[in-house]
Amino acid sequence: MSTEKSKNVVVTKKARENLVKARAGAITLPKIIGMVFGEGGVSSSGTVIAPTESQSKLNKELFRKAIDGYTFPNDTTCRYECTLAESELAGKEISEIGLYDTNGDIVCIKTFTRKGKDDDVEQTYVLDDIF
Template identity: 40%
Template sequence: MNVVTTVYGREAMAKAHAGDASLPKITHIAFGVGGGAGVAPNPNATALTSEIIRKAVANHTFPVSTTVRYHVDITGDEVGGAGINEAALIDQTGKAVAIQTFGTKTIEPGETVGFDWDEEF
Protein backbone atom coordinates (compact mmCIF):
# COMPACT_ATOMS: atom_id res chain seq x y z
CA MET A 1 0.00 0.00 0.00
CA ASN A 2 1.23 3.49 -0.90
CA VAL A 3 -0.12 6.50 1.01
CA VAL A 4 0.52 10.20 0.50
CA THR A 5 -0.83 13.32 2.17
CA THR A 6 -1.66 15.62 -0.72
CA VAL A 7 -0.13 19.06 -1.19
CA TYR A 8 -3.62 20.47 -0.62
CA GLY A 9 -3.85 18.56 2.68
CA ARG A 10 -0.42 19.74 3.84
CA GLU A 11 -1.24 23.36 2.92
CA ALA A 12 -4.52 23.17 4.86
CA MET A 13 -2.70 21.82 7.94
CA ALA A 14 -0.01 24.50 7.71
CA LYS A 15 -2.60 27.29 7.55
CA ALA A 16 -4.52 25.78 10.48
CA HIS A 17 -1.39 25.41 12.61
CA ALA A 18 -0.50 29.05 11.93
CA GLY A 19 -4.00 30.14 12.96
CA ASP A 20 -4.78 31.54 9.51
CA ALA A 21 -7.60 29.07 8.74
CA SER A 22 -9.58 26.29 10.35
CA LEU A 23 -8.93 22.73 9.22
CA PRO A 24 -11.83 21.30 7.18
CA LYS A 25 -13.35 18.13 8.66
CA ILE A 26 -12.86 14.75 6.95
CA THR A 27 -16.35 13.79 5.76
CA HIS A 28 -15.95 11.03 3.14
CA ILE A 29 -13.75 8.28 1.82
CA ALA A 30 -13.73 7.97 -1.97
CA PHE A 31 -12.86 4.76 -3.81
CA GLY A 32 -11.67 4.26 -7.35
CA VAL A 33 -10.13 2.02 -9.97
CA GLY A 34 -7.15 4.10 -11.10
CA GLY A 35 -4.51 2.89 -8.64
CA GLY A 36 -2.87 -0.42 -7.87
CA ALA A 37 -0.19 -1.84 -5.61
CA GLY A 38 2.71 -0.56 -7.73
CA VAL A 39 1.24 2.87 -8.51
CA ALA A 40 2.44 5.76 -6.35
CA PRO A 41 -0.31 8.27 -5.48
CA ASN A 42 0.12 11.76 -6.94
CA PRO A 43 0.72 14.26 -4.11
CA ASN A 44 -0.53 17.11 -6.34
CA ALA A 45 -3.92 15.46 -6.91
CA THR A 46 -7.07 16.77 -5.27
CA ALA A 47 -9.15 13.78 -6.38
CA LEU A 48 -8.70 10.13 -7.29
CA THR A 49 -7.57 9.09 -10.76
CA SER A 50 -10.85 7.28 -11.42
CA GLU A 51 -13.39 7.64 -8.59
CA ILE A 52 -16.38 5.28 -8.66
CA ILE A 53 -17.98 5.90 -5.25
CA ARG A 54 -17.77 8.36 -2.36
CA LYS A 55 -19.00 7.17 1.05
CA ALA A 56 -19.76 9.39 4.05
CA VAL A 57 -17.62 8.48 7.05
CA ALA A 58 -19.83 6.27 9.22
CA ASN A 59 -17.79 6.79 12.38
CA HIS A 60 -14.34 7.52 13.69
CA THR A 61 -12.33 6.35 16.67
CA PHE A 62 -8.95 7.10 18.23
CA PRO A 63 -7.10 3.76 18.59
CA VAL A 64 -4.21 5.81 20.01
CA SER A 65 -4.23 9.50 20.86
CA THR A 66 -2.35 10.48 17.67
CA THR A 67 -4.38 8.41 15.19
CA VAL A 68 -7.89 8.94 13.83
CA ARG A 69 -9.49 5.80 12.37
CA TYR A 70 -12.25 6.57 9.85
CA HIS A 71 -14.68 3.78 8.95
CA VAL A 72 -17.04 3.13 6.02
CA ASP A 73 -18.85 0.05 4.75
CA ILE A 74 -18.93 -0.72 1.02
CA THR A 75 -21.21 -3.21 -0.70
CA GLY A 76 -20.53 -5.04 -3.92
CA ASP A 77 -23.81 -3.69 -5.27
CA GLU A 78 -22.51 -0.11 -4.79
CA VAL A 79 -19.34 -0.70 -6.81
CA GLY A 80 -20.82 -2.96 -9.46
CA GLY A 81 -18.08 -5.58 -9.26
CA ALA A 82 -15.31 -3.08 -9.99
CA GLY A 83 -11.87 -3.90 -8.58
CA ILE A 84 -11.12 -1.09 -6.13
CA ASN A 85 -7.44 -0.12 -5.89
CA GLU A 86 -7.35 3.52 -4.76
CA ALA A 87 -8.95 5.49 -1.93
CA ALA A 88 -8.90 9.07 -0.68
CA LEU A 89 -9.80 10.94 2.49
CA ILE A 90 -12.11 13.76 1.39
CA ASP A 91 -12.66 16.88 3.48
CA GLN A 92 -15.76 19.06 3.68
CA THR A 93 -14.54 21.16 0.72
CA GLY A 94 -14.70 18.01 -1.44
CA LYS A 95 -10.94 17.75 -1.97
CA ALA A 96 -8.62 14.82 -1.28
CA VAL A 97 -6.45 15.33 1.81
CA ALA A 98 -4.69 11.97 1.46
CA ILE A 99 -4.63 9.27 -1.22
CA GLN A 100 -3.66 5.63 -1.04
CA THR A 101 -3.20 2.94 -3.67
CA PHE A 102 -3.26 -0.80 -2.99
CA GLY A 103 -3.70 -4.19 -4.59
CA THR A 104 -7.04 -4.60 -6.32
CA LYS A 105 -9.90 -5.68 -4.05
CA THR A 106 -13.08 -7.00 -5.64
CA ILE A 107 -16.30 -6.91 -3.63
CA GLU A 108 -18.88 -9.39 -4.83
CA PRO A 109 -22.59 -8.47 -5.21
CA GLY A 110 -24.38 -8.94 -1.89
CA GLU A 111 -21.09 -8.72 0.04
CA THR A 112 -20.33 -5.90 2.52
CA VAL A 113 -16.75 -4.97 3.37
CA GLY A 114 -15.67 -2.62 6.15
CA PHE A 115 -12.87 -0.23 5.28
CA ASP A 116 -10.78 1.58 7.90
CA TRP A 117 -8.33 4.39 7.22
CA ASP A 118 -5.87 5.33 9.96
CA GLU A 119 -4.73 8.95 9.73
CA GLU A 120 -1.60 9.17 11.87
CA PHE A 121 -0.17 12.37 13.31
Protein backbone atom coordinates in the same frame (compact mmCIF):
# COMPACT_ATOMS: atom_id res chain seq x y z
CA MET B 1 0.61 13.93 9.55
CA SER B 2 0.81 10.62 7.77
CA THR B 3 -1.72 8.04 6.86
CA GLU B 4 -0.94 4.44 7.77
CA LYS B 5 2.53 2.94 7.44
CA SER B 6 2.78 2.29 3.73
CA LYS B 7 4.71 3.54 0.75
CA ASN B 8 1.46 3.63 -1.21
CA VAL B 9 -0.22 6.24 1.00
CA VAL B 10 0.26 9.96 0.61
CA VAL B 11 -1.07 13.06 2.35
CA THR B 12 -1.95 15.51 -0.41
CA LYS B 13 -0.37 18.91 -0.78
CA LYS B 14 -3.80 20.50 -0.27
CA ALA B 15 -4.12 18.76 3.11
CA ARG B 16 -0.69 20.00 4.19
CA GLU B 17 -1.54 23.56 3.04
CA ASN B 18 -4.72 23.44 5.14
CA LEU B 19 -2.81 22.15 8.18
CA VAL B 20 -0.22 24.92 8.13
CA LYS B 21 -2.88 27.61 7.64
CA ALA B 22 -5.03 26.17 10.45
CA ARG B 23 -2.06 26.04 12.84
CA ALA B 24 -1.45 29.73 12.16
CA GLY B 25 -5.12 30.52 12.76
CA ALA B 26 -5.72 31.70 9.19
CA ILE B 27 -8.43 29.05 8.56
CA THR B 28 -10.43 26.45 10.41
CA LEU B 29 -9.32 22.98 9.36
CA PRO B 30 -12.05 21.34 7.25
CA LYS B 31 -13.45 18.19 8.83
CA ILE B 32 -12.93 14.83 7.12
CA ILE B 33 -16.39 13.58 6.18
CA GLY B 34 -16.03 10.85 3.60
CA MET B 35 -14.10 8.23 1.71
CA VAL B 36 -13.62 8.14 -2.05
CA PHE B 37 -13.18 4.88 -3.98
CA GLY B 38 -11.57 4.28 -7.36
CA GLU B 39 -10.16 1.70 -9.73
CA GLY B 40 -7.07 3.55 -10.98
CA GLY B 41 -4.55 2.49 -8.36
CA VAL B 42 -2.90 -0.16 -10.54
CA SER B 43 -1.42 -0.32 -14.02
CA SER B 44 -2.91 -2.53 -16.75
CA SER B 45 -0.48 -5.25 -15.64
CA GLY B 46 -1.73 -5.02 -12.03
CA THR B 47 1.29 -3.20 -10.58
CA VAL B 48 0.33 -0.79 -7.81
CA ILE B 49 0.87 2.86 -8.80
CA ALA B 50 2.19 4.98 -5.92
CA PRO B 51 0.10 8.13 -5.38
CA THR B 52 1.80 11.55 -5.39
CA GLU B 53 1.32 14.45 -3.00
CA SER B 54 0.37 16.72 -5.91
CA GLN B 55 -2.70 14.63 -6.76
CA SER B 56 -6.01 16.36 -6.10
CA LYS B 57 -8.13 13.41 -7.24
CA LEU B 58 -7.99 9.67 -7.64
CA ASN B 59 -6.77 8.32 -10.97
CA LYS B 60 -10.22 6.86 -11.71
CA GLU B 61 -12.80 7.86 -9.13
CA LEU B 62 -15.92 5.70 -8.91
CA PHE B 63 -17.81 6.65 -5.77
CA ARG B 64 -17.85 8.90 -2.69
CA LYS B 65 -19.49 7.96 0.57
CA ALA B 66 -19.76 9.50 4.04
CA ILE B 67 -17.56 7.75 6.60
CA ASP B 68 -19.22 5.42 9.10
CA GLY B 69 -17.23 7.05 11.87
CA TYR B 70 -13.84 7.32 13.47
CA THR B 71 -12.02 6.18 16.58
CA PHE B 72 -8.81 7.14 18.35
CA PRO B 73 -6.82 3.93 18.90
CA ASN B 74 -4.11 6.03 20.57
CA ASP B 75 -3.31 9.69 21.29
CA THR B 76 -1.82 10.41 17.85
CA THR B 77 -4.00 8.32 15.52
CA CYS B 78 -7.48 8.81 14.12
CA ARG B 79 -8.94 5.73 12.41
CA TYR B 80 -11.60 6.40 9.76
CA GLU B 81 -13.92 3.61 8.58
CA CYS B 82 -16.30 3.40 5.65
CA THR B 83 -18.42 0.40 4.66
CA LEU B 84 -19.61 -0.27 1.14
CA ALA B 85 -23.06 -1.89 1.16
CA GLU B 86 -23.70 -5.03 -0.86
CA SER B 87 -25.01 -3.11 -3.89
CA GLU B 88 -22.39 -0.32 -3.83
CA LEU B 89 -19.64 -0.76 -6.46
CA ALA B 90 -20.77 -4.34 -7.12
CA GLY B 91 -18.66 -5.91 -9.85
CA LYS B 92 -15.92 -3.28 -9.57
CA GLU B 93 -12.27 -3.82 -8.65
CA ILE B 94 -11.27 -1.17 -6.13
CA SER B 95 -7.57 -0.26 -6.07
CA GLU B 96 -7.47 3.26 -4.64
CA ILE B 97 -9.21 5.07 -1.80
CA GLY B 98 -8.90 8.44 -0.15
CA LEU B 99 -10.38 10.68 2.50
CA TYR B 100 -12.15 13.92 1.61
CA ASP B 101 -13.12 16.93 3.68
CA THR B 102 -16.10 19.30 3.89
CA ASN B 103 -14.63 21.31 1.00
CA GLY B 104 -14.63 18.19 -1.17
CA ASP B 105 -10.81 18.14 -1.23
CA ILE B 106 -9.08 14.78 -1.11
CA VAL B 107 -6.61 14.93 1.78
CA CYS B 108 -4.95 11.53 1.42
CA ILE B 109 -4.77 8.74 -1.13
CA LYS B 110 -3.94 5.05 -0.72
CA THR B 111 -3.37 2.62 -3.59
CA PHE B 112 -3.29 -1.17 -3.42
CA THR B 113 -3.85 -4.33 -5.45
CA ARG B 114 -7.33 -4.79 -6.91
CA LYS B 115 -10.05 -5.82 -4.45
CA GLY B 116 -13.08 -7.30 -6.19
CA LYS B 117 -16.49 -6.23 -4.88
CA ASP B 118 -19.25 -8.82 -5.10
CA ASP B 119 -22.93 -7.85 -4.88
CA ASP B 120 -23.61 -10.04 -1.84
CA VAL B 121 -20.82 -8.76 0.41
CA GLU B 122 -20.21 -5.61 2.44
CA GLN B 123 -16.63 -4.33 2.51
CA THR B 124 -15.22 -2.04 5.20
CA TYR B 125 -12.21 0.14 4.43
CA VAL B 126 -10.01 1.68 7.12
CA LEU B 127 -7.49 4.53 6.92
CA ASP B 128 -5.37 5.59 9.90
CA ASP B 129 -4.37 9.26 10.15
CA ILE B 130 -1.17 9.15 12.20
CA PHE B 131 0.72 12.12 13.64
